[in-house]
Amino acid sequence: DAGVTQSPTHLIKTRGQHVTLRCSPISGHKSVSWYQQVLGQGPQFIFQYYEKEERGRGNFPDRFSARQFPNYSSELNVNALLLGDSALYLCASSFTGGNQETQYFGPGTRLLVL
Amino acid sequence: GESVGLHLPTLSVQEGDNSIINCAYSNSASDYFIWYKQESGKGPQFIIDIRSNMDKRQGQRVTVLLNKTVKHLSLQIAATQPGDSAVYFCAEFASGYSTLTFGKGTMLLVSP
Numbered sequence: 001d002a003g004v005t006q007s008p009t010h011l012i013k014t015r016g017q018h019v020t021l022r023c024s025p026i027s028g029h030k031s032v033s034w035y036q037q038v039l040g041q042g043p044q045f046i047f048q049y050y051e052k053e054e055r056g057r058g059n060f061p062d063r064f065s066a067r068q069f070p071n072y073s074s075e076l077n078v079n080a081l082l083l084g085d086s087a088l089y090l091c092a093s094s095f096t097g098g099n100q101e102t103q104y105f106g107p108g109t110r111l112l113v114l
Numbered sequence: 115g116e117s118v119g120l121h122l123p124t125l126s127v128q129e130g131d132n133s134i135i136n137c138a139y140s141n142s143a144s145d146y147f148i149w150y151k152q153e154s155g156k157g158p159q160f161i162i163d164i165r166s167n168m169d170k171r172q173g174q175r176v177t178v179l180l181n182k183t184v185k186h187l188s189l190q191i192a193a194t195q196p197g198d199s200a201v202y203f204c205a206e207f208a209s210g211y212s213t214l215t216f217g218k219g220t221m222l223l224v225s226p
Binding site for chain 2: 004031033035040041042043044045048055056058088090092097098099100101102103104105106107108110
């Protein structure tokens with residue numbers, strides 16, 4: 001069975017540019033969450049989507065946005081990139097995104113902003 | 115690959131030893147906890163979970179203990195192997211919330 005997949009695996013951008021990261025959840029999972037992991041720290045929650053609706057948002061600026069498609073895949077968009085946006089961006093999927101529901105992570109997209 | 119463990123607490127053990135990784139959480143409303151293993155360059159991998167109505171749960175070579183009185187979790191790995199070398203995170207769900215909050219992580223280094 002395929003797990004959570006993310007693309008691209010690595011990305012290099014310059015300050016001010018925008019980026020789109022993609023995620024496909026585990027088959028049968030309808031919820032996708034996005035996390036940012038800065039080197040040396042634990043992942044931090046950015047967004048959660050369920051059935052194309054935003055269910056939760058972490059403490060990130062409006063430069064970060066996301067959406068979920070009818071097939072439950074998701075995109076994370078970051079505008080006006082800053083050096084500090086360099087991180088591993090992780091996508092996690094779960095059945096409904098409900099409380100007390102295990103989230104399974106993809107391999108991440110490593111973003112480097114120069 | 116690059117390390118995800120810079121500036122993290124590190125536990126160094128010999129192959130075959132038992133390892134204990136600790137985690138303190140701050141939210142007394144948290145009622146579901148997960149341990150993840152993250153190898154360099156990869157995403158977190160689910161190891162074991164525990165709900166707040168339990169104080170112990172066992173898996174294959176792993177045991178999680180939960181002490182709600184002092185808000186403490188531990189992950190015990192029996193007969194540690196070099197393949198267990200990774201960063202280990204505890205993560206929690208607060209009651210009524212569906213987002214995970216991660217701890218700082220501990221790097222486990224296993225020497226052959």
